[in-house]
Amino acid sequence: MPPRVPDLGEAELETLKTLWDGGPATVREVRQRLAQRGRKVAHTTVLTFLTRLEQKGCVRADKTGHAYRYRARVSRDRIVGSRVRETVKQLFDGAAAPLVLHLMEHESFSPDELAALQRHIDDLARQQEGRRPRR
């Protein structure tokens, strides 16, 4: 439904993540969260991030007390989905399967993760079988 997911810079995304993970917060708080994640920037820099995110429609600012409190207006899923799609498009011509293969070949998985993936893929396969033969 939402018209379009705007492009976000790396720092902007990082900022948004602090809101998804820690809930609504003031500039000061966001700054602390960013610092914990290793991004140590000036107070006004954080304000800039938040302001730009607001212009892009990704966060909302509510006056509470003396300071504004910012909260995410787009879900993590939406952003993640669009970024992943973007990557798939750029690197694999839009085909997801090659990316999955790539990941299976170049990244490592714990036994648990592997089992989960197996289960998931089996489910997908079953769904498809159930749909195709059509009786």
Next chain:
Amino acid sequence: MPPRVPDLGEAELETLKTLWDGGPATVREVRQRLAQRGRKVAHTTVLTFLTRLEQKGCVRADKTGHAYRYRARVSRDRIVGSRVRETVKQLFDGAAAPLVLHLMEHESFSPDELAALQRHIDDLARQQEGRRPRR
């Protein structure tokens, strides 16, 4: 081994792709290939892309005849690998499994692709079994 994979802009990546896919080429040829992919830009723009890619160490220019011929110096795998890693890091804190799950839930796969993925994942699982129990 290579020190580092430099950051590439979207257009730069697109340009590199034409070299991977079609082999070494002149500015003129690269321009045509880009046009076919829907990116219609001026001759000098392509030259700029190629020049920047050269500065970043991604392509090499050989004087052949009157015009330079550019060829990729980094493999597609290296670039793809680093981009994927980057994405995984930014969106999933570096864990590949969640991305695979995400893809399985939000993207679609043909029966063939599904089968291939299944095979692949089973292989991985088998490998792990064989390594863990140790006899």
Next chain:
DNA sequence: GCGAACCTACGACAGATGTAGTAGGCTAGG
């Protein structure tokens, strides 16, 4: 030998992004 065609080196420029300083306003404690 000349002009047309082509080639590359530079310089430019706008927009996006990361980063920060300044200035002026509001708040709360004394």
Next chain:
DNA sequence: CCTAGCCTACTACATCTGTCGTAGGTTCGC
């Protein structure tokens, strides 16, 4: 009340990227 602190609105600026135009050298056909 008045001051010390905190808050936000602006402005600024460097870099990176995508896009070109101009200018000057090279080549090739005639």
